[in-house]
Amino acid sequence: MRTIAHLNDNWRYAPDFKEEYLSSAFDDAAFESVRLPHANVELAYNNFDERAFQFTCCYRRELFVAGEARGQRMFLHFEGAMACAKVYINGELSAEHLGGYTPFTVELTGRVHYGEKNLVAVELDAAERPDVPPFGGVIDYLTYGGLYREVWLEQTGPAFISDLYARPTRERDGWRLEVAGMIDNAAKKIGACAVQLTLGGREGTVLSRDMPLALSGKAQQGFSFALDVGKIDVWDVDDPALYALTLRLVENGEALDETSRRIGFRTARFEADGFRLNDRKLKLRGLNRHQSYPYVGYAMPKSAQYRDAEILKYELGVNIVRTSHYPQSKHFLERCDELGLLVFEEIPGWQHIGGTTWKKVALNNVEEMIVRDRNHPSIVLWGVRINESQDDDDFYKETNARAHSLDPTRQTGGVRNFEFSHLFEDVYTYNDFLHQGNNAALSRPEKVTKTGAPYLVTEHNGHMFPTKKFDCEEKRVEHALRHLRVLNAAYGSERISGAIGWCMADYNTHKDFGNGDLVCYHGVLDMFRLPKEAAAAYASQGDGRVVMEVASGMNRGERDASRLERLYVFTNCDCVKMYRNDEFIGVYYPDCKGFPHLPHPPVVISDFVGGLLERNEGMSHSDAERVKRVFAAVVKYGDKSLPLRYQLEMGIAMLKRRMSYKDAVDLFFRYVADWGCESVTYAFEGYKDGHLVASCRKGPAPSCALEALPDRTELREEETYDVCRVALRHIDALGNPMTYSCETVAIDVSGAGERIGPRTVTLAGGSTAFWVKTKGKGSISVKVTSERFGEQTLTLASV
Numbered sequence: 173m174r175t176i177a178h179l180n181d182n183w184r185y186a187p188d189f190k191e192e193y194l195s196s197a198f199d200d201a202a203f204e205s206v207r208l209p210h211a212n213v214e215l216a217y218n219n220f221d222e223r224a225f226q227f228t229c230c231y232r233r234e235l236f237v238a239g240e241a242r243g244q245r246m247f248l249h250f251e252g253a254m255a256c257a258k259v260y261i262n263g264e265l266s267a268e269h270l271g272g273y274t275p276f277t278v279e280l281t282g283r284v285h286y287g288e289k290n291l292v293a294v295e296l297d298a299a300e301r302p303d304v305p306p307f308g309g310v311i312d313y314l315t316y317g318g319l320y321r322e323v324w325l326e327q328t329g330p331a332f333i334s335d336l337y338a339r340p341t342r343e344r345d346g347w348r349l350e351v352a353g354m355i356d357n358a359a360k361k362i363g364a365c366a367v368q369l370t371l372g373g374r375e376g377t378v379l380s381r382d383m384p385l386a387l388s389g390k391a392q393q394g395f396s397f398a399l400d401v402g403k404i405d406v407w408d409v410d411d412p413a414l415y416a417l418t419l420r421l422v423e424n425g426e427a428l429d430e431t432s433r434r435i436g437f438r439t440a441r442f443e444a445d446g447f448r449l450n451d452r453k454l455k456l457r458g459l460n461r462h463q464s465y466p467y468v469g470y471a472m473p474k475s476a477q478y479r480d481a482e483i484l485k486y487e488l489g490v491n492i493v494r495t496s497h498y499p500q501s502k503h504f505l506e507r508c509d510e511l512g513l514l515v516f517e518e519i520p521g522w523q524h525i526g527g528t529t530w531k532k533v534a535l536n537n538v539e540e541m542i543v544r545d546r547n548h549p550s551i552v553l554w555g556v557r558i559n560e561s562q563d564d565d566d567f568y569k570e571t572n573a574r575a576h577s578l579d580p581t582r583q584t585g586g587v588r589n590f591e592f593s594h595l596f597e598d599v600y601t602y603n604d605f606l607h608q609g610n611n612a613a614l615s616r617p618e619k620v621t622k623t624g625a626p627y628l629v630t631e632h633n634g635h636m637f638p639t640k641k642f643d644c645e646e647k648r649v650e651h652a653l654r655h656l657r658v659l660n661a662a663y664g665s666e667r668i669s670g671a672i673g674w675c676m677a678d679y680n681t682h683k684d685f686g687n688g689d690l691v692c693y694h695g696v697l698d699m700f701r702l703p704k705e706a707a708a709a710y711a712s713q714g715d716g717r718v719v720m721e722v723a724s725g726m727n728r729g730e731r732d733a734s735r736l737e738r739l740y741v742f743t744n745c746d747c748v749k750m751y752r753n754d755e756f757i758g759v760y761y762p763d764c765k766g767f768p769h770l771p772h773p774p775v776v777i778s779d780f781v782g783g784l785l786e787r788n789e790g791m792s793h794s795d796a797e798r799v800k801r802v803f804a805a806v807v808k809y810g811d812k813s814l815p816l817r818y819q820l821e822m823g824i825a826m827l828k829r830r831m832s833y834k835d836a837v838d839l840f841f842r843y844v845a846d847w848g849c850e851s852v853t854y855a856f857e858g859y860k861d862g863h864l865v866a867s868c869r870k871g872p873a874p875s876c877a878l879e880a881l882p883d884r885t886e887l888r889e890e891e892t893y894d895v896c897r898v899a900l901r902h903i904d905a906l907g908n909p910m911t912y913s914c915e916t917v918a919i920d921v922s923g924a925g926e927r928i929g930p931r932t933v934t935l936a937g938g939s940t941a942f943w944v945k946t947k948g949k950g951s952i953s954v955k956v957t958s959e960r961f962g963e964q965t966l967t968l969a970s971v
């Protein structure tokens with residue numbers, strides 16, 4: 173029967189490669205001891221040399237193979253090695269793999285010494301080789317280097333199930349499951365046998381069947397059968413029901429092998445009038461994700477991959493993610509299955525199409541991606557075009573044909589950034605960067621493609637409006653609004669299946685892009701996955717949790733000419749009440765005129781005086797409205813440039829109220845300008861169905877604390893080390909982030925853990941984060957020290 177062993181520990185690493193490293197006689201005691209996932213070099217947060225990771229390195233590991241393994245089949249699986257790997261077993265080149273985003277397997281059977289130690293050595297080239305995608309041109313991201321995903325060892329019996337692909341299809345009155353697989357019969361040559369299938373769900377076994385098979389003696393023998401499953405819980409975004417499909421290979425009553433896949437029953441179709449999941453129309457609202465992190469690039473284990481999926485689903489409220497621009501970790505996809513987060517997965521590449529070898533690797537990538545991932549219910553579209561490349565009809569006919577033959581159930585897309593491109597895919601997937609703040613938010617599909625094919629926007633915003641978490645408030649709010657305008661346009665068009673924004677989080681990139689510091693500040697989160705205002709704009713479109721983000725610190729001086737004309741509240745509440753120093757000002761509603769199609773338009777507040785003039789100054793409603801109009805105009809134009817009609821309006825108000833000019837100025841300062849008065853605090857309350865569901869207070873407030881918030885306190889050493897992010901936030905006395913704080917913080921980790929990244933960090937945009945990594949089991953002590961706040965210690969457990 174099959175056994176699996178994780179091989180992520182006890183690797184030895186050298187940042188160079190020499191022939192002698194391939195010999196088992198070579199003493200690697202001077203090499204660094206590392207665990208996988210591993211980055212070939214740790215980088216600075218920004219401003220490093222973009223070639224720093226582009227070198228050839230070596231990983232070595234002993235592998236003891238027991239005598240009992242003789243006669244069994246043995247495989248070494250690499251989930252991802254960036255970028256080109258040669259694997260040597262006992263000094264002999266046993267496999268070569270080009271490309272760092274897809275898995276590969278090395279068969280060890282017959283290559284290892286039984287009852288002895290063997291040597292696995294990997295020569296790993298992280299250079300941007302022009303014959304391998306995505307390389308050959310410039311690319312707007314870094315690919316890093318290293319054995320950055322897990323490695324595992326699999327031992328099977330002589331005959332085993334080498335592939336399993338389940339295709340649920342919906343019939344008129346229930347579901348049908350087509351199961352296709354492959355039996356590797358090369359070593360044993362079994363004949364009559366049976367495949368026993370079980371399907372297990374939340375409530376136990378749903379189905380079990382015995383299928384007799386007669387094998388012909390071919391080394392690789394395919395099999396397929398179809399079963400009526402009847403009624404079953406469907407996989408959906410709100411309730412992602414999963415089933416375990418297990419196949420057992422049996423000969424004469426003896427089980428030779430067993431393997432399982434997790435599957436889901438659902439239908440997913442892009443059509444000319446939008447996307448349907450289980451026949452229900454669903455507007456897709458998504459973000460693109462790069463799989464990179466500060467310092468360690470791509471090398472992050474399961475929990476960090478899980479966490480990104482959770483952030484997308486729960487913190488950002490999106491229903492789809494595009495794995496731009498390559499297949500991502502299996503852990504990320506597994507979590508998407510569990511959470512009900514849809515995925516558009518695509519092959520590696522960026523604008524450039526290379527030569528013959530390059531294209532061959534790209535076609536392999538199509539196959540490796542689909543064979544690895546076609547059982548994931550979350551995946552609803554394959555991207556089989558190099559992101560934003562030019563048309564290449566022969567090449568793209570082939571990528572599409574290959575995708576369709578490997579997976580007839582899913583549609584293909586291929587991301588382009590120009591109009592009227594030749595379409596061999598099922599869905600016209602288009603990067604639409606039309607919006608510049610003051611024009612239409614999206615192109616009309618009929619202006620982009622004449623085909624009438626299903627249509628999906630796969631990128632928007634991004635480089636059109638790079639925004640840092642520490643940019644001024646106006647910019648951060650405009651960033652959020654631009655994303656909302658595009659979403660509003662997508663919601664408003666039947667033709668558009670949805671819009672996937674650029675992008676989830678900031679990322680390191682090449683010098684040709686970004687801000688000159690090797691960072692692309694295009695995320696709605698920063699590189700540490702901490703939110704900018706746009707994050708709340710996305711979150712507010714969901715209904716899963718209450719969101720009410722007042723997108724301002726309510727500090728007038730922050731704005732040009734102290735002009736806070738309009739305040740945006742990104743919320744899914746029905747209305748928001750505002751108070752000024754505990755005095756009720758008004759109740760405000762979502763801006764359904766400005767954003768008519770959004771599930772939850774933002775609440776826009778432009779009246780900061782409300783009923784105060786009537787209540788406190790005894791003004792009639794019409795007088796109060798007149799004075800408020802004038803005050804709003806003073807904020808907008810300044811008192812020196814006040815248009816004549818407002819001067820006249822003020823004159824009328826002054827005459828009617830017998831106010832002097834000084835009285836009018838006092839009034840303005842009392843209700844609008846806030847200067848010199850004792851502190852002004854605004855309070856906001858969010859209501860849903862008449863109930864108070866959210867509240868916050870905003871305004872100038874003194875520094876209060878440095879929060880250190882770990883994502884979890886219990887970490888797990890399982891297949892390998894675990895990580896946990898600790899967010900650091902400087903908050904004021906009202907509990908709001910101090911956006912411009914740049915405190916310096918020292919981080920010391922001791923016990924069963926270590927810090928990823930530098931010891932000293934500074935807050936940017938009022939916050940930052942770091943990751944702690946386990947090194948064995950036990951207690952981990954995390955000490956966070958700053959001059960202003962002293963020392964605080966968190967205790968985490970590694971179990």
Ligand code: GAL
Pocket residue numbers: 312496559560589603631633634635636674694
């Ligand atoms: C697109 C590209 C993305 C990213 C984005 C920035 O053209 O596909 O990878 O570079 O621009 O807005």
